[in-house]
Amino acid sequence: MTRDALLLGVDVGGTTTAAGAVTREGAVLVEQRVLTHRDGKGRAPETIIELLGSVREQAERRGHAVEAIGVGVPGPVDPTVGRIGEHVPHVPELAGRALAAELAERFGRPAFVDNDVNALALGEWMFGAGRGAHSLVVLAPGTGFGAGIVLESRLVRGAAGFGGELGHTPVKFDGPPCWCGGRGCLALYASGRGIAEAARARVAGLPDAPLLTAAGGDPRAITAPLVFRAAREGDAVASAVVDEACRALGAMLGAVVNGLNPELIVLTGGVAESLVPLEAQILQRAAEYAFRAALARTRVTIVPGDKRTSMRGAAALAIYEIARAGGGTP
Numbered sequence: 537m538t539r540d541a542l543l544l545g546v547d548v549g550g551t552t553t554a555a556g557a558v559t560r561e562g563a564v565l566v567e568q569r570v571l572t573h574r575d576g577k578g579r580a581p582e583t584i585i586e587l588l589g590s591v592r593e594q595a596e597r598r599g600h601a602v603e604a605i606g607v608g609v610p611g612p613v614d615p616t617v618g619r620i621g622e623h624v625p626h627v628p629e630l631a632g633r634a635l636a637a638e639l640a641e642r643f644g645r646p647a648f649v650d651n652d653v654n655a656l657a658l659g660e661w662m663f664g665a666g667r668g669a670h671s672l673v674v675l676a677p678g679t680g681f682g683a684g685i686v687l688e689s690r691l692v693r694g695a696a697g698f699g700g701e702l703g704h705t706p707v708k709f710d711g712p713p714c715w716c717g718g719r720g721c722l723a724l725y726a727s728g729r730g731i732a733e734a735a736r737a738r739v740a741g742l743p744d745a746p747l748l749t750a751a752g753g754d755p756r757a758i759t760a761p762l763v764f765r766a767a768r769e770g771d772a773v774a775s776a777v778v779d780e781a782c783r784a785l786g787a788m789l790g791a792v793v794n795g796l797n798p799e800l801i802v803l804t805g806g807v808a809e810s811l812v813p814l815e816a817q818i819l820q821r822a823a824e825y826a827f828r829a830a831l832a833r834t835r836v837t838i839v840p841g842d843k844r845t846s847m848r849g850a851a852a853l854a855i856y857e858i859a860r861a862g863g864g865t866p
């Protein structure tokens with residue numbers, strides 16, 4: 537008996553790479569995860585190919601053919617030439633590679649590569665909180681801060697693949713320098729790395745700060761989850777950092793609502809779980825910046841993400857591109 541053809545969706549992360557065989561309805565039938573640098577530094581492309589081969593074999597053993605491959609990578613991708621950009625700090629060996637063409641040749645199937653949060657936005661749109669919407673913006677604070685934009689049923693990629701890099705737009709125009717080269721970026725205030733670094737800066741010179749004690753006295757052991765936990769327990773330093781994160785997110789929500797007024801904004805990524813109890817506070821901050829009538833028509837939802845969501849996003853990328861190549865919309 538022949539079963540439905542599946543999409544292979546791959547999420548390449550700085551630490552873990554996950555691949556899944558996914559139906560056109562978004563169900564993950566096979567999944568496998570490996571350490572991105574399992575085979576050593578600089579060998580991620582070989583690891584991705586092996587992982588894809590293994591997942592394809594498992595899908596075929598169950599009687600499914602593979603229709604196409606979608607891959608999300610942690611950096612911008614130039615859509616006009618299908619080449620990964622030069623800035624992939626966590627998986628530098630992917631920089632400049634035409635991975636889609638390589639995978640298409642290797643597996644004899646159409647293959648598509650895009651920024652991981654662009655793929656995530658397509659996944660939320662097709663299978664998740666944004667199903668049925670024509671416009672949505674995904675804000676994904678994790679270690680860094682990714683984002684993706686779907687407007688009028690089109691993924692916004694921009695001229696060089698930087699469309700949707702909202703994590704590195706300023707929320708404080710005279711703010712401190714950011715690791716991206718800009719200053720005052722949202723990522724400095726609301727990403728996992730930014731929150732941890734902001735807390736470290738605040739406890740410097742405060743040897744008795746409870747947050748520092750909670751980290752065993754080692755500022756390097758301060759992480760974003762620890763900061764959120766300490767804030768819930770009433771720690772003043774942690775509360776100030778979390779309040780600033782909520783204000784920064786509120787300012788970005790204001791910019792997105794006033795600038796694009798999408799039907800939906802999804803806050804997801806590794807930090808999202810810590811944001812769930814802060815939803816009212818974040819929305820209150822957003823109301824300080826957004827037009828009231830615009831905010832009233834944009835639904836904001838917090839959806840803690842996981843690797844499975846990312847795999848479905850990569851599969852959604854393949855579905856989206858196949859439809860586009862056929863001249864239609866998914």
Ligand SMILES: [Zn+2]
Binds near residue numbers: 703721723
């Ligand atoms: Zn930045």
